[in-house]
Amino acid sequence: MALVQVDFFSEKLMRTVTINAIIPVDKKLNQPNKKFKTLYLLHGIFGNYTDWVCGTRIQRWAQDHDLAVIMPSGENKFYVDNENSHEYYSQFIGEELVSITRAMFPLSQRREDTFIAGLSMGGYGAIINGLKYYQTFGYIAALSSALLIDTFINAEDGDDVPYMYKRSYLTSVFGDLHKLKGSDKDYKALIQNMAIKDVPAIYMACGTDDSLIKENRDYRDFLLQQRINVTYEEGPGAHEWDFWDRYIERVLEWLPLDEKNEGLSSGHIE
Template identity: 55%
Template structure:
């Protein structure tokens, strides 16, 4: 196994960017490309956090799975056309293309997965659905399904995650948020209407997590839409103990 840090110039973000990659050193089948998990961090974290907070390196080595961990700033992994920071396109297209060129990764949809925690859980679901032709499996842990919080935000809130100006800087005009390509419910309905192959979904959240009600709401929405998915709750809060436990379960769930 090799753990590599890569810096390259992103056209989507108009600057140099950094990501960490876990690359197995050998495949059980000679010359076979590796299946790949694109793994997204949470709010305030960076591309090193999964390596520091979890056993992902050990789990990836055991599974012979390549793992790509980009830096997402506090962007929620969506596009900001005004500043030219296209995080969604970076995750869903450019990063996949660049890593496939650099490493011996499978180019098949069935071998390409995306997952994340909290903000990264939102980013995995949003971009996994938007770029459904690239990703076959999506996993969100303690996912930040917080469009309701964005819509109910106020101008002078003390917390940045309650402040309207912050959400406007991320999502743009909040009056146009519902039904947009940043809306995880609208994306499901769009793919249903287009009769395309919706990626497999795995969602997990701790019962003491402050995001549990938002995850239950999305669970209920997926049931209502008759979408095939896996949803798990267990005791836990918004912390690495929960995420470390469930990233192992995600890897067990992937078609490896």
């Protein structure tokens, strides 16, 4: 198993970016032609490319399932394109990052082997980019997703308003908030504008004490009404790493991964 930090120049973001990549290279020693199934894993607000490795046991579970995991930074930009700031995070995630990592590492190029997931802001980003780039991603997993565009549209500024809910901040991320509904940043509109057969399989989970549970239940109900293939789970927990650590393992159990096969490591000595 290799944990690799990579710096490369992104044309979509016009700067050098850093990613973490988990690559189960020990499994290739006996299978030199093996192409890995791949999970593009997005962090939440205030986080970066190190969050998932620091906050969960994703490295251990990826090794056991021969899974490559690519973890970029989304800063606090919700993984969307913003023409005004010339920051194209959606194109970065859905196009550029996939192309570059496939050139760097032995990753499968098949849709059914390519997955996208995230938590909170990253759950939102996984949903919208998994839907936008459905020809690339066959599976979407979203934990405690920040499905808040109805709230964002009516946001206001003020000293008592938290940073991530200020209208000025949200406008800097999404552009004109009045144009959010019906756009490619609208997770319901994206579904309504797609053929059912094109929608990737979707997994959602949220903690029963999470402040976002109402929005996650609402989107689950919407997907069911649209006859979309969605697996939805709830469990004890709030908006916290203990919940995401447990449920990222549930995500891997849901994905069509290789049968568990423990490799040699400091945690697997026999």
